[in-house]
Amino acid sequence: MSSEKVRAVQIDRHGGPEVLEVRHVAAPRLGPGEVLVRTAASSLNPVDWKTREWQIGDLPATLGWDLAGTVAVSDDVRFRPGDRVIAMSAQMATKRGTWADLVALPGDLLAPAPISVRFTEAATLPLAGLTALQALEKAQANADDRILIIGAVGGVGGLAVQLARRTGARVDGLVSRPEHLNAARELGVETAASDPSTLPDASYQAVLHTGGPHVTRVLAPGGRYVSITDDPLPSIPEASTSYVEQSGEQLAELAGLVDRGDLRLRVAATYPVEDVRKAHEIFESGGHLGKIVITFTPDDRPPA
Numbered sequence: 001m002s003s004e005k006v007r008a009v010q011i012d013r014h015g016g017p018e019v020l021e022v023r024h025v026a027a028p029r030l031g032p033g034e035v036l037v038r039t040a041a042s043s044l045n046p047v048d049w050k051t052r053e054w055q056i057g058d059l060p061a062t063l064g065w066d067l068a069g070t071v072a073v074s075d076d077v078r079f080r081p082g083d084r085v086i087a088m089s090a091q092m093a094t095k096r097g098t099w100a101d102l103v104a105l106p107g108d109l110l111a112p113a114p115i116s117v118r119f120t121e122a123a124t125l126p127l128a129g130l131t132a133l134q135a136l137e138k139a140q141a142n143a144d145d146r147i148l149i150i151g152a153v154g155g156v157g158g159l160a161v162q163l164a165r166r167t168g169a170r171v172d173g174l175v176s177r178p179e180h181l182n183a184a185r186e187l188g189v190e191t192a193a194s195d196p197s198t199l200p201d202a203s204y205q206a207v208l209h210t211g212g213p214h215v216t217r218v219l220a221p222g223g224r225y226v227s228i229t230d231d232p233l234p235s236i237p238e239a240s241t242s243y244v245e246q247s248g249e250q251l252a253e254l255a256g257l258v259d260r261g262d263l264r265l266r267v268a269a270t271y272p273v274e275d276v277r278k279a280h281e282i283f284e285s286g287g288h289l290g291k292i293v294i295t296f297t298p299d300d301r302p303p304a
């Protein structure tokens with residue numbers, strides 16, 4: 001495996017989509033406790049264009065956080081060659097970007113892929129799913145709450161709506177445009193709004209902010225306001241930021257929800273890895289009802 005050349009999406013300078021290069025690089029070597037995954041698909045997250053464009057992270061870098069693919073070689077007893085898996089690699093910290101034909105990751109980051117969906121769908125789950133789950137935990141969302149998701153049809157928001165509903169809570173959603181109101185309702189939002197001024201004052205025990213302006217007047221006394229964005233937090237004592245953490249264990253939990261039909265994954269568009277620049281352009285144009293996926297294999301058969 002070590003002499004094999006693989007495709008990898010790399011940058012060696014920061015800038016627009018034009019700095020993305022699909023290169024042929026040496027296949028990664030497997031370390032102790034690691035698993036080598038042959039990538040089938042990944043999805044785009046805002047962190048990918050930010051890492052590309054902003055002056056952050058070491059260069060050169062292979063980009064990508066999401067991974068769905070098949071185990072090629074394993075040094076972890078939990079995973080065997082041929083297993084379908086998903087993972088999230090915190091690319092900037094791990095230096096293990098997932099946009100490559102072969103990716104070596106510690107076994108703890110992996111989970112069995114959901115068996116009811118294709119790799120292209122499974123690839124939309126890791127980063128967005130873990131972020132939504134962990135942010136709702138931080139917001140202490142529970143059955144008695146009325147919860148507002150700001151950015152309710154986004155990559156994280158769309159999963160957060162569904163996960164918040166599972167707690168038994170009443171979930172409302174704020175979206176960026178009126179044409180997204182129905183999509184929010186289809187995800188389980190009870191009251192969908194595109195105009196923040198229509199939201200009730202002091203009514204939500206938990207607010208999860210995933211995009212757009214902060215809306216704090218809606219927070220009930222004693223409520224929790226959790227943001228995942230880079231925007232400065234509002235200056236209220238109830239506000240905090242949630243930062244996603246890698247977890248194979250929580251990914252397995254999310255995959256289980258997908259297989260039980262409790263978590264719907266949404267793909268807006270799929271591009272072969274050679275078209276990764278185009279994928280970035282489309283992603284950054286915004287307004288999507290689902291995630292932008294890049295594929296590494298033309299064949300995306302459903303699980304056997």
Ligand SMILES: NC(=O)c1ccc[n+]([C@@H]2O[C@H](COP(=O)([O-])OP(=O)(O)OC[C@H]3O[C@@H](n4cnc5c(N)ncnc54)[C@H](OP(=O)(O)O)[C@@H]3O)[C@@H](O)[C@H]2O)c1
Pocket residue numbers: 045046047127128131150151152153154155156157174175176177210211212213227228229230242243244245286287288
């Ligand atoms: N802290 C962490 O660990 C962490 C993890 C994941 C993501 N993030 C960050 O969280 C943010 C969301 O990530 P994502 O993957 O969900 O991105 P996304 O798919 O682009 O979703 C953001 C959503 O916010 C919506 N939005 C924009 N302006 C709005 C407004 N005025 N009112 C209501 N909704 C509005 C967007 O709608 P349009 O598309 O129509 O504009 C979109 O649906 C990004 O900034 C990302 O970098 C942080």
